[in-house]
Amino acid sequence: MIFKRISILSMSLMVSACVSSGNDDVLKSAIEPDINTSSASNGQVTEVSSLEVASVPEKRPHLRETSRIAFASEERAVSQVQAVEPVLASKPRKKKTYLINGLASSVESIGYGFTNLSKKIPNSTLHNYASFVESSTLIRSKVTREIKAAYKNNPDIEINLIGISFGANIVTWIAQDLNRKDIPINYLATLEGPAMARIYENVRLADNFSCTGLNCFRTSSKLSWGNKKTEFSAFKIKAGHIALANHSTVHERILSQINKPKAPAEPAQYVAR
Numbered sequence: 001m002i003f004k005r006i007s008i009l010s011m012s013l014m015v016s017a018c019v020s021s022g023n024d025d026v027l028k029s030a031i032e033p034d035i036n037t038s039s040a041s042n043g044q045v046t047e048v049s050s051l052e053v054a055s056v057p058e059k060r061p062h063l064r065e066t067s068r069i070a071f072a073s074e075e076r077a078v079s080q081v082q083a084v085e086p087v088l089a090s091k092p093r094k095k096k097t098y099l100i101n102g103l104a105s106s107v108e109s110i111g112y113g114f115t116n117l118s119k120k121i122p123n124s125t126l127h128n129y130a131s132f133v134e135s136s137t138l139i140r141s142k143v144t145r146e147i148k149a150a151y152k153n154n155p156d157i158e159i160n161l162i163g164i165s166f167g168a169n170i171v172t173w174i175a176q177d178l179n180r181k182d183i184p185i186n187y188l189a190t191l192e193g194p195a196m197a198r199i200y201e202n203v204r205l206a207d208n209f210s211c212t213g214l215n216c217f218r219t220s221s222k223l224s225w226g227n228k229k230t231e232f233s234a235f236k237i238k239a240g241h242i243a244l245a246n247h248s249t250v251h252e253r254i255l256s257q258i259n260k261p262k263a264p265a266e267p268a269q270y271v272a273r
Contacts, residue, residue, distance in 0.1 A: 095158045095186070096150055097124040097258065098143050098174075101245075102165025106130050113245025114164060120255060121160075132166050140170050144177050151183045158186035160258050164245045165217075168193025172221060175203055187257045190221045191244055198224040199232065205257050206232045209250050213240035 099118050105111030105128040118126040127139045150157050159178075163171035168190040175185050179200040190196055191209045194217050199206050201224070208221045220234050239247050 093158055094154060094156065095123060095160060095258065096147075097121050097160040097162065098147075098171070099124060099126045100135065100139060100143070100161075100163040100167035100170045101126065101128045102167050103132055103135075104130060105167070110242055111245075113242065113247075114162075114167075116246055117162075117251055117254065120251065121258065127167070135166055135170055136173075140174060143170075144174050147174070147178060147183065148181065159184070160187040160189075161185060162187075162189040162191075162254060163193065164191035165193065165241070168221075169195050169197075172197040172199065176200060178202060187254075187260075188221075189254050189257070191250070192217050192241055193219060193221065196221045198222050199227065199230055200224045201227050201229040203230045204262070205260065206230050207253060207257060208232075208234045209244060209253075210234070210236050211239045211241060211244045212236060213243075215241045216244075217241070 099114050099121075101111045101114045105114065108115075111128045114126055114128075118124045125143075127135070127143070129135045129139060147159055151159070161171035161175060163169070171188060172190060172193065175188055176197045178185060179202040183202065185203045187205045187207075188199060188203045189207045189209070192211060196219070199221055206221065206223075210216065210218050210220055212218070218236075223230055223232055235249075235253070237244055237247055237249060244250060
């Protein structure tokens with residue numbers, strides 16, 4: 001309260017001094033604050049005349065540029081189109097399958113299993129016969145000649161050999177003959193063969209099927225010494241000797257192996273000399 005009275009008294013004395021001196025400017029400056037000083041201290045823009053306003057460039061708010069969205073209906077620029085490598089269709093596999101049945105397979109009640117299997121395999125040839133002389137001479141030589149001719153005409157052909165009982169012996173002998181000529185065999189299946197030859201490296205895939213019945217030989221084919229290339233598997237099926245040829249598991253396995261894709265060839269390695 002005391003300070004307030006002192007301020008009022010000081011102001012009165014100042015006004016009186018200005019009036020007595022007749023200085024209006026001093027009085028005005030004492031009462032009105034300096035616009036320029038006040039503006040500078042407060043950080044505000046100094047008032048300008050209408051002419052000066054016209055010369056000030058208009059300032060527009062800065063808008064952040066956003067990336068343009070391309071719609072499916074818009075045509076892309078040629079420079080933006082990336083080259084797409086064409087997908088090459090895989091080369092069709094040409095196959096030829098030979099099925100050689102067992103002794104007395106010319107009798108329908110005995111050779112029916114391979115008859116049904118051959119109907120499931122495209123481009124297959126079935127050989128039924130009555131005696132082992134017919135199978136070991138005529139059929140063996142005929143199939144061997146046909147395979148050699150087919151391979152000479154098309155080295156990419158895939159040969160499949162399937163045999164049961166005495167026919168299993170025959171297909172292993174044929175595969176052995178073809179090995180001497182460096183002719184590859186895609187798949188070799190043997191079922192209950194009593195006297196089969198060993199399997200050599202010219203065979204890519206090989207399966208042996210044996211059965212558990214009283215009339216079964218329960219034998220298995222074997223790889224030749226040092227053969228580490230052939231993919232070999234052996235199966236024991238609960239069935240009889242004749243019924244084995246018509247077993248669903250055997251059919252499914254054989255069809256799967258015939259159509260099994262080949263592993264991609266390894267690229268040749270360059271050896272500096």
